[in-house]
Amino acid sequence: MKRVNSIFMSRLAALLLALLLLGALDVSAQATPAVPPSQPATRDVVDEMGRTVHIPISPTRIVSLAPSLTETIYALGLQDRLVGDTDFCDYPVEAQKKPKVGGIINPNLEEIASLHPDLVLATKSINRLDTVRALDTLGIPSYATTDPHSVAEIISSTQKLADVLGASEAGKSLGEELQTRLAALQAKLAAVPPRRVLFIVWTEPLISTGQHTFIADVLRKAGAASIVESSQDWPQMSLEEVVRLQPDYLVFASSHEESGARDFEALAARPGWRILDAVRNRRYAVVSDAVNRPAPRIVSAIEELARQLHPEVFQDSPAPEKEPAPANPVPSLPPRPAISSFSHTVCTNSTESLCAH
Numbered sequence: 130m131k132r133v134n135s136i137f138m139s140r141l142a143a144l145l146l147a148l149l150l151l152g153a154l155d156v157s158a159q160a161t162p163a164v165p166p167s168q169p170a171t172r173d174v175v176d177e178m179g180r181t182v183h184i185p186i187s188p189t190r191i192v193s194l195a196p197s198l199t200e201t202i203y204a205l206g207l208q209d210r211l212v213g214d215t216d217f218c219d220y221p222v223e224a225q226k227k228p229k230v231g232g233i234i235n236p237n238l239e240e241i242a243s244l245h246p247d248l249v250l251a252t253k254s255i256n257r258l259d260t261v262r263a264l265d266t267l268g269i270p271s272y273a274t275t276d277p278h279s280v281a282e283i284i285s286s287t288q289k290l291a292d293v294l295g296a297s298e299a300g301k302s303l304g305e306e307l308q309t310r311l312a313a314l315q316a317k318l319a320a321v322p323p324r325r326v327l328f329i330v331w332t333e334p335l336i337s338t339g340q341h342t343f344i345a346d347v348l349r350k351a352g353a354a355s356i357v358e359s360s361q362d363w364p365q366m367s368l369e370e371v372v373r374l375q376p377d378y379l380v381f382a383s384s385h386e387e388s389g390a391r392d393f394e395a396l397a398a399r400p401g402w403r404i405l406d407a408v409r410n411r412r413y414a415v416v417s418d419a420v421n422r423p424a425p426r427i428v429s430a431i432e433e434l435a436r437q438l439h440p441e442v443f444q445d446s447p448a449p450e451k452e453p454a455p456a457n458p459v460p461s462l463p464p465r466p467a468i469s470s471f472s473h474t475v476c477t478n479s480t481e482s483l484c485a486h
Contacts, residue, residue: 144381168384174293178253179285184270187295188248192230192241194260195252198274198290199224201248205291212434213244220419220426238263248272250290276423279346280431284308284421299456307428311350314435317442318352324438325354326414327376327407332396335366347420347427351434353380372404372424378438379405379413381421389415415464 173179192213193199199218202211211221213228215236228244231237233255241249249264249271249460256273264271272293277283283302290302328344330336338344339359348355356374357364383389391411402408414437420430436443 133251140314174272176272176293177289178273178275182270182272184293185247185271188293190244190246190248191294192244192246193218194230194233194236194250194256196220197422197424198250198252199227199288200422200426201287204287204425205294205296207294207296207299210294212246213241233360235453236260238267242267242269247344248294249273254278277343278341279343279351280427281346283427284425285342287425303425307425310428310432314350314432318435318439320437321352323349323352323354323441324377325356325374326355326378326438327371328380328382329392329396330363330382332392335368335371335421336363337366338362339364343423347431347434348380351431352439353378353434366441368401372401375405376407377412379407380434381413381415382418383415389413397455414426 168243171183173181173183173184179182190212191202191207191210192204193211194215196215196218199211199214200220202208203221203224208223211224211227212225213230215233216229216231217233219225219229228240230240230244234257238260245355246269249269251261251271251273253273253275261271263274272289272290274286284307287307288300288304291297291303311393325347329336330338337357337359338348338355340355341356341360342362345355355365356371356376373397379393381389381392383392383398396402397408407413414434416434416437417426419426420434425475
């Protein structure tokens, strides 16, 4: 009998111990909150060149290799993430104070690496494929944009870049603001015929813009029509052609209004140019060099040009304050290899660039 009681008591004790352990485990499980699964720190994105790039979810150390990209970063309010840019990134003025990584065509890779970027931004039109490949070799991810051919594509590219930088809401807000301003301008210009203009990219030789560039679209949105019907992006013109086409206005792009006026005076002094009515009557417009860069500031350039070409439409509207020009403006590009003169240069044959890919 004693043996049976002993066995019973042993089993009861074991049962009670098991119950106590289960209770303790249950309390511990309730007291310890569930740990959520960790969020990925990186992601894969496809850039505008079709390349798959492994980048941080929200890059915090960005190097820009193009003036237009630097401007876009500032327009999105992400300038605190910009740790370096090129010698040609001169707008806004604050961008000139960022650490410099050299030129656009041949940036200093050691300087870029020393800044420890988690993303480098490049653009097809002016940066070389060799640069992107070298960055890949160094383990530095790069995101490349393509050449926009319209203002709508510039705005779309801005929003895509905002998404890549983890600032989708800022991109959406900026895009909507730019679209609203353009719609308001188009409503003002709806009743006036477009001015026929010659946009002068370069004076010697005389180079203008073709019909399939974003500058041609800028002209259209500013209430103008280019007299140049060429399918080439940057066609060379002769004085005879210009005289035959007789533009209403000549349009110059310049960082300072005074230098645009000097360009006009220099052109007017050349033999044969006074045959043009626009020259004799001094009908010319000088627009900010923002017109040359595929960045959000392009809309300000459109508004500025529209006011000069159609002042009668804006008589009741005060002109906005002009954006301050850089105190020491740098040329938009290094000496041109062929016919490039500003930030969206024509691709060269001498160097392998992103243009060819």
